[in-house]
Amino acid sequence: MRGDRNAKKGCGSNLLFQGSDWNFETLSRAYDAIETVALDNLGLDVYPNQLEIISSEQMLDAYSSVGMPLMYQHWSFGKRFVFEDNLYRKGRRGLAYELVINSNPCITYLMEENTMAMQALVTAHAAFGHNHFFKNNYLFRQWTDASAILSYMEFAKKYIIKCEERYGTTAVEAILDSAHALMDQGVFRYRRPPRLSSEKERERMRERLEYEEQTFSDLWRTLPTASESSDPDAVERDVMERKKALNLPDENLLYFLEKTSLILEPWQREILRIVRVIAQYFYPQRQTKVMNEGCATFVHYTIMNTLFDQGRITEGAMLEILQSHTNVVFQPSFDDPRFPGINPYALGFAMMQDIERICVDPTPEDRDWFPEIAGSGNWRETLLDAWANHRDESFILQYLSPSLIRKFRLFLLSDEADEKYCEVASIHNERGYEAIRAALARSYDIGANQPDIQVMDVDLLGDRHLRLQHNIKNGVLLEETSRDATLRHVRHLWGYEVSLAGVEAETGETLYECSTADIEE
Amino acid sequence: MPNFIDRRLNPKDKSLGNRQRFLKRAREELKRAIKEQVKSGKIADVDAEHNVSMPARGVSEPTFQPAGDSGERQYVLPGNREFAAGDRLPKRSSGAGATGAGAGTGRSEDEFQFVLSREEVLDLFFEDLELPDMVKLNMKESVAFKRRRAGFAATGSPTNINVGRTMRNSFGRRIALHRPGRKEMEAIAEEIARLEAEPKAGAKHLQYLEELRQKLEKLERRRRRIPYVDPVDIRFNRFEQQPLPNASAVMFCLMDVSASMGEREKDLAKRFFVLLHLFLKRRYDRIDIVFIRHTDEAGEVDENTFFYSKQSGGTIVSTALEEMLRVIRERYPAREWNIYAAQASDGENISGDSERCASLLHDDLMRLCQYYAYVEIIDERETEIFGTTDNGTSLWRAYRTVDGEWPNFQMTRIAKPADIYPVFRKLFGKQPAVQVRK
Numbered sequence: 039m040r041g042d043r044n045a046k047k048g049c050g051s052n053l054l055f056q057g058s059d060w061n062f063e064t065l066s067r068a069y070d071a072i073e074t075v076a077l078d079n080l081g082l083d084v085y086p087n088q089l090e091i092i093s094s095e096q097m098l099d100a101y102s103s104v105g106m107p108l109m110y111q112h113w114s115f116g117k118r119f120v121f122e123d124n125l126y127r128k129g130r131r132g133l134a135y136e137l138v139i140n141s142n143p144c145i146t147y148l149m150e151e152n153t154m155a156m157q158a159l160v161t162a163h164a165a166f167g168h169n170h171f172f173k174n175n176y177l178f179r180q181w182t183d184a185s186a187i188l189s190y191m192e193f194a195k196k197y198i199i200k201c202e203e204r205y206g207t208t209a210v211e212a213i214l215d216s217a218h219a220l221m222d223q224g225v226f227r228y229r230r231p232p233r234l235s236s237e238k239e240r241e242r243m244r245e246r247l248e249y250e251e252q253t254f255s256d257l258w259r260t261l262p263t264a265s266e267s268s269d270p271d272a273v274e275r276d277v278m279e280r281k282k283a284l285n286l287p288d289e290n291l292l293y294f295l296e297k298t299s300l301i302l303e304p305w306q307r308e309i310l311r312i313v314r315v316i317a318q319y320f321y322p323q324r325q326t327k328v329m330n331e332g333c334a335t336f337v338h339y340t341i342m343n344t345l346f347d348q349g350r351i352t353e354g355a356m357l358e359i360l361q362s363h364t365n366v367v368f369q370p371s372f373d374d375p376r377f378p379g380i381n382p383y384a385l386g387f388a389m390m391q392d393i394e395r396i397c398v399d400p401t402p403e404d405r406d407w408f409p410e411i412a413g414s415g416n417w418r419e420t421l422l423d424a425w426a427n428h429r430d431e432s433f434i435l436q437y438l439s440p441s442l443i444r445k446f447r448l449f450l451l452s453d454e455a456d457e458k459y460c461e462v463a464s465i466h467n468e469r470g471y472e473a474i475r476a477a478l479a480r481s482y483d484i485g486a487n488q489p490d491i492q493v494m495d496v497d498l499l500g501d502r503h504l505r506l507q508h509n510i511k512n513g514v515l516l517e518e519t520s521r522d523a524t525l526r527h528v529r530h531l532w533g534y535e536v537s538l539a540g541v542e543a544e545t546g547e548t549l550y551e552c553s554t555a556d557i558e559e
Numbered sequence: 560m561p562n563f564i565d566r567r568l569n570p571k572d573k574s575l576g577n578r579q580r581f582l583k584r585a586r587e588e589l590k591r592a593i594k595e596q597v598k599s600g601k602i603a604d605v606d607a608e609h610n611v612s613m614p615a616r617g618v619s620e621p622t623f624q625p626a627g628d629s630g631e632r633q634y635v636l637p638g639n640r641e642f643a644a645g646d647r648l649p650k651r652s653s654g655a656g657a658t659g660a661g662a663g664t665g666r667s668e669d670e671f672q673f674v675l676s677r678e679e680v681l682d683l684f685f686e687d688l689e690l691p692d693m694v695k696l697n698m699k700e701s702v703a704f705k706r707r708r709a710g711f712a713a714t715g716s717p718t719n720i721n722v723g724r725t726m727r728n729s730f731g732r733r734i735a736l737h738r739p740g741r742k743e744m745e746a747i748a749e750e751i752a753r754l755e756a757e758p759k760a761g762a763k764h765l766q767y768l769e770e771l772r773q774k775l776e777k778l779e780r781r782r783r784r785i786p787y788v789d790p791v792d793i794r795f796n797r798f799e800q801q802p803l804p805n806a807s808a809v810m811f812c813l814m815d816v817s818a819s820m821g822e823r824e825k826d827l828a829k830r831f832f833v834l835l836h837l838f839l840k841r842r843y844d845r846i847d848i849v850f851i852r853h854t855d856e857a858g859e860v861d862e863n864t865f866f867y868s869k870q871s872g873g874t875i876v877s878t879a880l881e882e883m884l885r886v887i888r889e890r891y892p893a894r895e896w897n898i899y900a901a902q903a904s905d906g907e908n909i910s911g912d913s914e915r916c917a918s919l920l921h922d923d924l925m926r927l928c929q930y931y932a933y934v935e936i937i938d939e940r941e942t943e944i945f946g947t948t949d950n951g952t953s954l955w956r957a958y959r960t961v962d963g964e965w966p967n968f969q970m971t972r973i974a975k976p977a978d979i980y981p982v983f984r985k986l987f988g989k990q991p992a993v994q995v996r997k
Contacts, residue, residue, distance in 0.1 A: 062563055062565075065563060066561070066563065069561050073561075086561070086562070087561040087562065088561065088562040088564065089561050089562070089563050089564070090563075090564045090565075090566045091563070091564070091565045091566060091567055092566045092567060092569075093567050095571060096566060096567070096569065096571075096573070098574075099573040099574045102574050102577065103573075103574065103577075111576045111577055111580065112577065112580065113577060113580035113581040113583070113584045113618070114581075114620055115574060115577040116574060116576075116577030116578040116579070116580050116581030116582070117581045117618055119574045119577060119578055119581075120578060120581060143562065147566075150567055165561070207580075211580075215620075218620060219620065219621050219622055220622075221622070222622055222623065223623065369637055370638070371637055371638020371640075372636035372637060372638050372639075373638065374638070377638075380635070380636075380637060446637040446638075447637060447638050447639040447640070448635050448636065448637055448639065449635070449636060449639040449642055450633060450634070450635055451633065451634045451635075451636060451648070452631065452632070452633050452634075453631070453632045453633070453634065453650075454630075454631045455628055455629045455630055455631070457650075458649065458650060459647040459648055459649050459650060460647070460648045460650060461645070461646070461647050461648075462642045462643065462644055462645065462646040462647075462648070463633070463644065464644055465639055465642055465643060465644050466639065467644075469644070470644060474635055477633045477635050478635040480633070481633070481634070481635060487625075488623075488625075489623045489624070489625055491623055508623075510630075511630075512630045512631045512632065513629060513630035513631055514625045514626065514629055514630030514631075514632070515625070515626045515629040515630065516623055516624065516625065516626055517624040517625065517626040517627070518626070519621075520619075520621040520622060520623070520624050521621075521623060521624075523619070523621035524621045524622055524623050527621070
């Protein structure tokens with residue numbers, strides 16, 4: 039191999055690029071070489087690529103609109119822009135080298151300031167690593183529609199502009215504010231969104247509702263019912279029926295409000311829907327940060343090394359690539375002032391390299407822990423399978439090896455709010471591996487870490503009081519100021535009183551209860 | 560081969576709209592922040608870019624967030640060196656563990672700074688301020704015009720040719736009239752050359768060649784007849800003279816620079832006028848400002864001298880008023896001009912002159928002026944003694960009589976830099992429409 043490389047270097051013409059300047063010709067030559075390695079060597083399967091060169095200012099623009107090339111206008115994006123712009127201008131933070139969008143064709147933004155070596159690295163990272171992950175991971179396949187997102191965003195942008203023209207910026211902004219507040223509660227985690235019933239059926243439902251409204255007579259209320267209070271079963275049954283009709287309890291607050299709220303105009307519903315669709319689109323990305331970045335980093339590392347071994351990249355360029363690679367996968371210790379949490383690039387990349395090692399060169403310990411893959415030799419298939427069928431939580435639970443726990447020197451700290459100290463629960467030893475692995479996996483489970491808030495009940499024909507329930511896990515309550523402010527937003531969308539009850543998930547005990555009636559504006 | 564797109568030349572400022580929306584949203588907060596800042600800093604700083612620290616109030620985006628101080632959590636952290644299972648670590652006051660997993664997901668954008676341009680600062684700073692009673696609108700003959708783009712015209716001077724329009728018209732006309740293209744003619748010419756170069760020439764061959772030549776000649780004739788750019792294509796940018804509404808206004812700035820005004824007093828007075836000057840420049844781009852300073856004699860000076868030169872002497876306030884009267888008579892006839900005046904002094908005056916000032920105001924100036932503001936600069940210790948009472952310097956007492964009689968006369972006291980902006984706002988705050996006086 040080595041001799042082969044030297045021989046190829048000798049002829050010199052094999053290099054993809056020299057020096058740090060890039061132009062479209064070298065970009066496309068590098069792309070072709072990278073593509074060959076990615077498809078033939080690693081066996082990746084990608085959407086067609088579209089590489090776009092942008093300036094730093096455009097990168098800031100893209101940052102502030104959550105990375106979408108098309109986004110409706112809202113002040114919060116301006117706030118983010120001002121914030122990022124400040125950091126960047128003061129030199130506190132560099133910009134990303136690339137930005138990639140889960141779409142078909144897969145759009146990758148390359149910064150114009152990058153050197154050619156960086157452009158090659160970034161192409162391998164985003165246009166193949168991320169791209170493969172987007173196309174193959176089950177979460178993205180099931181939950182997002184890569185080919186439709188760009189046209190949907192275009193529709194969303196135009197629609198909101200139209201609404202602003204027709205109903206005024208303030209009105210649209212108010213709805214968007216409220217919808218944004220509930221974005222985290224605007225995704226389906228467990229079930230698919232119900233299929234839209236046909237237009238005719240919905241029309242019939244609306245007519246029925248109208249008929250009921252028209253024929254409502256208060257007189258009926260005064261009639262003595264046979265089972266007013268004597269038969270709790272009937273009341274119970276009523277409630278059950280009501281909940282069933284509304285599909286309650288519902289985890290997706292935005293969906294519930296969009297479909298059920300009585301005060302929203304059609305255009306307001308459509309705006310809620312837009313926000314909900316975007317939240318759902320980003321939901322898989324938040325669950326696969328470690329894997330997504332790990333996959334991309336592993337892919338760029340492997341491809342770049344392969345190209346270097348083939349003698350197609352100069353040593354200088356390779357040094358530059360390695361330098362920025364090590365920057366990306368740097369993991370400071372917990373007591374380092376630079377410690378920002380566990381670096382998803384570092385963890386993901388280390389785990390994937392570890393999988394390769396386990397497949398190719400396992401220790402007896404690995405054989406104990408990973409009997410299916412240890413020594414199997416086919417690390418490519420193992421990784422492709424992992425990328426396709428896991429999210430962060432399950433990936434870590436499945437593949438975090440003791441040797442990696444030792445390498446990172448991970449330890450588990452348990453923190454109870456009432457105590458004056460934190461306790462080290464487990465460290466990297468035989469007794470601790472499983473606990474650490476489980477805890478780390480859990481910390482990447484968004485469903486477990488985000489407040490679980492559901493719509494419990496509402497009596498549409500009664501006082502229309504919307505009852506939400508917060509299922510409290512491990513005694514973690516909600517931050518009160520933001521909770522009350524968010525509840526006000528729910529009330530704004532619902533139009534009637536809203537209350538939130540915090541119920542301990544294990545005991546069923548109600549820990550707190552608050553209602554918009556008590557919160558002063 | 561992937562699809563490369565160069566987006567660098569795309570229109571910039573894609574998020575400008577978002578930024579503006581954000582600024583609009585944050586307006587109240589920003590206004591407060593700027594006022595605080597200017598109060599503590601130099602007034603002249605208003606006229607510059609500003610770093611404004613933006614508290615999150617009003618622009619916060621609430622969501623349901625887990626509270627940091629409740630419940631039980633577990634963190635997995637890297638880099639263990641000496642801990643063993645069961646070790647207990649004392650919490651730091653902020654909650655030790657929270658630096659762990661919390662920091663990665665936490666939002667750190669709550670309090671942040673951002674830079675406002677000079678225009679944005681001034682707009683916020685002078686919002687809701689105006690010169691009261693600007694009633695005498697545009698009586699003068701000399702109307703000002705401003706050139707404004709107004710579409711396109713078929714005639715005009717060559718400097719105003721709109722190339723884009725012209726070429727578009729020319730292109731359309733060439734397509735409509737089937738002007739033969741260069742490529743087409745070159746193809747025929749090449750064909751002819753090729754045929755001519757061929758050695759054997761049959762009759763059919765020659766005939767074909769002749770046909771081609773005729774065709775080429777016809778095309779060339781046609782091409783000559785239909786010019787590339789015809790005079791009918793040419794369009795010019797059209798400009799219109801737009802008359803500017805001419806609210807002619809003049810502001811007289813009268814400042815006492817006599818010896819009794821110490822450095823502190825002069826500084827305060829100057830700050831007041833700097834603010835006034837900025838305000839006028841910002842809000843009324845066509846206003847005349849006359850600077851008059853006085854000791855025991857008064858003179859009209861330019862802006863630079865007014866603000867920066869040092870001079871001192873005795874005090875005769877009435878000289879400044881007389882100078883003002885003289886300037887009004889000479890240049891600013893009161894029936895055409897909205898006249899405003901602001902006077903700053905420490906109130907010291909040569910004995911007997913204060914009454915003369917009051918009578919000058921009574922008899923002449925107040926009739927001519929739209930608005931007259933008097934700012935007295937006093938010692939900080941004196942604020943408590945005088946407060947809002949009528950007591951004070953001879954000039955203050957004399958002006959009280961004017962104040963009582965003329966609604967368009969305002970007087971107030973300044974003791975420290977922090978007073979300036981509130982006083983300024985009080986003097987020039989937007990007032991409910993006053994009845995128009997004749």
